[in-house]
Amino acid sequence: MNIQWYPGHMTKTRRMMEETISLVDIVIELVDARIPYSSKNPDLDTLAKNKRRIILLNKCDLADEKATALWTEYFEAQGFCVIKMNSLKGTGMNEVTDAARGLMKEKIEKLKARGRINVPIRSMIVGIPNVGKSTFINKYVGKTMAKTGDKPGVTRGKQWIKIKKDFELLDTPGILWPKFEDQEVGLKLAFTGAINDDILDAETLAISFIDHILLRNGDCIKKRYQIAFDTIEEPHVVLRQIADARGFKQKGGEPDLERASKILLDEFRGGKLGRITMELPQDIEEMLGAKVEKERLKAAEDRARKQNFKKKNK
CATH class of the missing domain: 3.40.50.300 (P-loop containing nucleotide triphosphate hydrolases)
Structure with missing residues (x-):
């Protein structure tokens, strides 16, 4: 996304x-x-x-x-x-x-x-x-x-x-920055409501949110919606369970995933899932370290390409 x-x-x-x-x-x-x-x-x-x-x-x-x-x-x-x-x-x-x-x-x-x-x-x-x-x-x-x-x-x-x-x-008015270099940042901003919901697909966002929560504290979803699942469960399956638990149905009996998605995000933003922090300093340090290493490898590859080009054109 x-x-x-x-x-x-x-x-x-x-x-x-x-x-x-x-x-x-x-x-x-x-x-x-x-x-x-x-x-x-x-x-x-x-x-x-x-x-x-x-x-x-x-x-x-x-x-x-x-x-x-x-x-x-x-x-x-x-x-x-x-x-x-x-x-x-x-x-x-x-x-x-x-x-x-x-x-x-x-x-x-x-x-x-x-x-x-x-x-x-x-x-x-x-x-x-x-x-x-x-x-x-x-x-x-x-x-x-x-x-x-x-x-x-x-x-x-x-x-x-x-x-x-x-x-x-x-x-001053609320302001973001022109480009999110890391899409994980954009997702977290969307989870908390800093991005206009009108430009987002609620179901896709909710599935990404569940994916994040399962890595940190899947129990908060289990307790809130009184459902049971393994922490390795697929996020879209958990979303269907939330829809079923709340009785959200479309015509024909299929789970209303869009409604379940909006409720899930609203309840997270309102604190009804509990006290949740979605990132820790160690996560950021690991991410920045990986970014530095990626840039170092890219620079080394660029130098190698330039050296090979010079050798071929001697």
Whole structure:
């Protein structure tokens, strides 16, 4: 299943971010705690390379706690300030302002020494579509400032939001990156709802999701739908069992796999399958190591071809 989704408004958003990044001191990025690596926009490492960075592991209530602890260590080792966040309940909210002030402490003290008091810390808030950014802002501010929705792409324009005398947020629309080099990343984004469902085939996506879950925690599906299967079972067979368990039938008595697919994905996104993290730091390190090795072998093959070409043409 090849997944790419980069509508025109995202190109405009990236351009706007490039134009305004110089106005901010800190970049705060929300990522989905269930897929911290896949939901972290790699373009920001270039765009915000000279800025202080805070990562909010949002939806931590839907992710495995031990896995979230591992991801916290992973990002902190890279120099990020990391906060576990549940935007709906407000968990972690109080830590954000304190963290921002801590990162800016040296600059604030220098400004005070020159008689400049309450100069606002300016932060840009960024994240992929449907990661809960608008929900975070509304909870953080204490009133409805940003539109929220259960589909990606609700926020379409930038807006400055004053939190206190010394703190301002620049809200930006959700943005992905133009091309997913690893289709596993695209799939995980689709599982969590960061990709517009309208461009996806629900049944194909659900089968891919089951394939992923069977490798990690097939018991969560067994418990939720009260079905039994071996962990080596084919994903499409498990999907049929889910349809049967819920009584989803088409005319003629065949299982309604499309309806079962949509229910499965909705219930995963809503946390009804339990606390699930779909990737771990060790998975990413193995993937990156394999990528480096693949590039090394390709470079060696290219050198060998060039050498053979030179020998033939002497």
